[in-house]
Structure formats: structure tokens, C-alpha cells
Amino acid sequence: MMALVAGMTAALAWLLDPAIDEIFVNKDPTALWVVPLAVVAVALVKSVADYIQSVQMAYVGQRIVADTQLRLFDRFMRADLAWIHDIHSGRLMSAFLYDAGLLSEAVSKGVVGILRDAVSVVMLVGVMYYQNWQLALVASVGFPVATLVMRRMGRKTRKVSTKAQAETGTLSSLLTERFDGTRLIKAYGRETDELATVSASVERRLGHLMRGVRTKAATVPINDAIGAIAIAAAILYGGSQAQTTDMSFGAFTSFLAAMIMAYQPLRSLAALNNVWQEGLAAAERVFAMQDVEPRVTDAPGARDIAFDKGEIRFDDVRFAYNDGTPALKGVSFTVPAGKTVALVGPSGGGKSTTVNLIPRFYDPGAGRILIDGTDIREATLASLRRAMALVAQEATLFDDTIAANIAYGRPGATPAEVEAAARAAAAHDFIAGLPQGYGTVVGESGVKLSGGQRQRICIARAFLRDAPILLLDEATSALDTESERAIQATLRGLMKGRTTLVIAHRLSTIVDADCIHVVEGGRIAESGSHDELIAKGGLYARLYAQAEAE
């Protein structure tokens, strides 16, 4: 298709020769009809080919965007938590939306356009050489200069585009955080300051983009100037030749037309080179993200293990986050099957870290974690995580129906099963009271529900998951005492018969636990039942007394 478009473009230029020589010089009456008809026919074929090519080009480009986005999303979903936390969400978003778009431009306009224009130029230059090779040689002096200009401009575009992308990442992070924190911003009256912060980033981005625009805008006029000089040289040389030799008027006009027509694709080649450079820079960034291999993966020879009892054993587990500061310095404890063990202790002691190691969100630096006597690294990630339900502090909901949110951990659950889980979580009554019942859409992150209602839906989700291990991360910390008591009752139902590891700040909620470990400074400082620990009069007793006083 590309060759057809280019061929037709060259054919139009070539047609000028017979047109002028036969019609105007020889006054041939047949040519008067044939040549215009040929022009129309050639133009028609070119138009149709142009249309098909445009659609094809756009499809190729958009397909690449879509495929890149899907590959990136798949990568992000499988990436390590540590990687996701290290990289700002804005960078992920801008790779997803901005870089993928640049890539598509580069392919749809860049690759295809560059090929098409290059073919056009070669064909038109062919016409020039065919008509008069000496003249063509004179006219070609502009090419090397134009190429040099293109290369310089391309490099500049690439540099500026990388800066603009970095700023796009910063801006999307800023925006996401500001939108999430609207309540905070309003409460502290910081709207004007936030506008200043965002506007600084928007202006910086505009600056980078404008530098790119100026480079791109300068490319074409510079090449035009070079082109004008080359055309002038051709006219000068051609004109002087015409005066001394027998070069026909038609041949010279055809030559000049080919030359002028060759400048159009040459101009766009220069512009396309910039698009291409931007695309290359975007491709580098996208591929760098795609190439990050997750470290938490199925070990070679990992098996699908059906953990049924769920006994959890930590065996001298040590762990440090990426920055190197140790978060766990040798933790050993056991959660017997079906029992409840609580982790308490001062903030930053390492409770959440301990819990995060069980589903292998991170892998320990040293030591082992065993479930039912098997090292969790011997199981596939899927089978390991199937054995547990997580009720986290944040009460994460997606903007979907209540039914879909409850069934998140068990897709394909029947409406009756969803309802049974909701009843067990004491959520059925409030859900039934909503106008759309289980079909109610909860809003972004569940904004349309109260904190307690969100928490109940998360508990219902865990009920439906029906896994032998239950990880509770301060599940009730966001609630008032009354809702907390109500939720505690439903949680007790959920914990029954399951191996439960619970993190709680409110010590009153874990008095019944079979065993309590006090985690401090990455170590277990004390262990025992509530009564034992109170009797001991150590850290737990002090924390408990403090909590009571509040």
C-alpha cells in the first residue's frame, strides 16, 4: 500500500512531462484528453490507497498502545510489593498513558510514515535523475546538510521528551495524592497552596513540552530553507543549461516538479524523525519497566499444596526492607492450627512486617516460615495464598457492587453464598436496607459506605473465602467502641476453627487470644496469655495499663 501511494505520487510528477511536451509544445489533440484522464485515474488510485493506508497505520499504532498497556498492567499486577512501593504510582500511570501513546505515534506515524516518505523520496529522486542526472546531482547538495540538521534536532527532541515524561509522572502522582486527600486539604484550608504546588509542576511540564515543540517547529523551516537553496541552485544550473543545450521545457518542468514534490516527504521525514526519537525514548522507559522481574515467584519445583490445618511457624525469621534497616531480627513463634495468636507492641515494632511475610508479599532474608510443617517457598504462590483470607486495616473496596466486593475472594460464588457470608458478618441487614441491596455500587474505594459498613463487607469477603488461615490487620481500629464490639462478635464467628494471626492496637480486643506476642524492635519481647503477661508486669502490662487509662 505504501509503495502504491509513493508510486502514484511519483507518477503524478512524471505525467507533467508528456502533459507539457505533447499538449503545449506538440499540440497533440489526443493527449489533451488522455493526460488529464490519466491524472484523474492516478489521483483516484492514490486517494483510495491513502485512505486504506491511514486506517491501517492508525490501527497498527492503537494496537501497539493497547498491547503495551496490557503488558504493563500485567507486569504491575505481578510485580513485587517492594517494587510497587518503591516506584511512585505516578510513574506507573504516566508509563501507562503517556509513554504508550508516544510509542504508538512513533509506530503509526514514525515507522510507516518514514518508510512511505523514504520510498516517495527515492522514487521522486529517481524521476529527477532520469530527467537530468547532472541537474539532479546539483540539486542533491542539500541532502547531507538536511540529514545533519535532522540528527541534531532528533537528539534534542529525545532529551526534552524524557524530561517531559518525568514531569508527567510527578504530576500524575501529585494529582492522585491530591484527589485522595481532598478531605485533608479542605480541613486544613490548603487549597491555594496545593494549587501552587500543582501549578509549579504543570508549568515545568509545559516548559519541557514547549522546548520540544520549538525543536520540532524549527526542524521543518530549517529544512525548507535548505530546500529553497537547492531549488534555486537547480533553477540556476538548469536555466543556464537550457540556454546552451537542447534540454526540453517539459523535461525541466517535470524535473522541477519532482524536486518540489520530493521536498514534501523530505520535510515530513524531518518532522517524523522527531516523533520517532520521542517514541524511542518512551520505548526505553516502557521496556525498562517491563523487564523488571519479580523476585517473589514460584521456586523451581514448587507444588500446589492444599494447606488444610494452617499451623503457622516462624523459625528465626529475619527481614530488612530495601533501604537495609532491619525490621525483623530473628522472630520465632507458632500459631497452632485453629488457634488465635495476637501480635501487639509499640508502633514500628514489626507487626505488619511479620504478617506480610506469610502470604509472601516479601520473602525473609533469613530463617523459614512453615505452614503445616512445609516451608512456604515449596508451595506455589497461588496455592499458598488460597489458604488464607486477609482482613486489612484499610477495608479496601472496589467501585463495584456490594455482591462483587464480597465475592472478590471467590469469583463465581452464588448469590445465596454471598448472602450467607453477609449474614455471618452481620452485614445483611444494612445491605438489604439499601435501595439496590446487593447490587448497590459502593463508589470509589467504597466512599458511599460508612467505615463500619466497609469493614463488615471485608469480613463477609473473608467469610466467603473460607480459608483455613485468617490474617487480621487491626481490622477494627477505625471503628467506635460500639461498632467495634459488634464487629468483634462477628469476627469471633469468623475466627472459629481457623488459624488466626491478629494485629491489634486495642488490647481489649485480644484478651481472649490463645497467645499474645509483644513485638518490639523487630523481636518478640514477651509471650503468653493475657493473664500471664499481666502477672509478669512487663511491657504488655504497661501497654495494657496505658490503654485502660485512655
Ligand SMILES: Nc1ncnc2c1ncn2[C@@H]1O[C@H](COP(=O)(O)OP(=O)(O)OP(=O)(O)O)[C@@H](O)[C@H]1O
Ligand atoms: N515499605 C517499607 N519500606 C521500608 N521500611 C519499612 C516499610 N514498611 C515498614 N518499614 C519499617 O519497618 C519497621 C517495622 O514496621 P511495621 O509496619 O512492621 O511495624 P508495626 O509494628 O506494624 O507498626 P504499626 O503498629 O505502627 O503499624 C518500621 O521501622 C518501619 O519504619
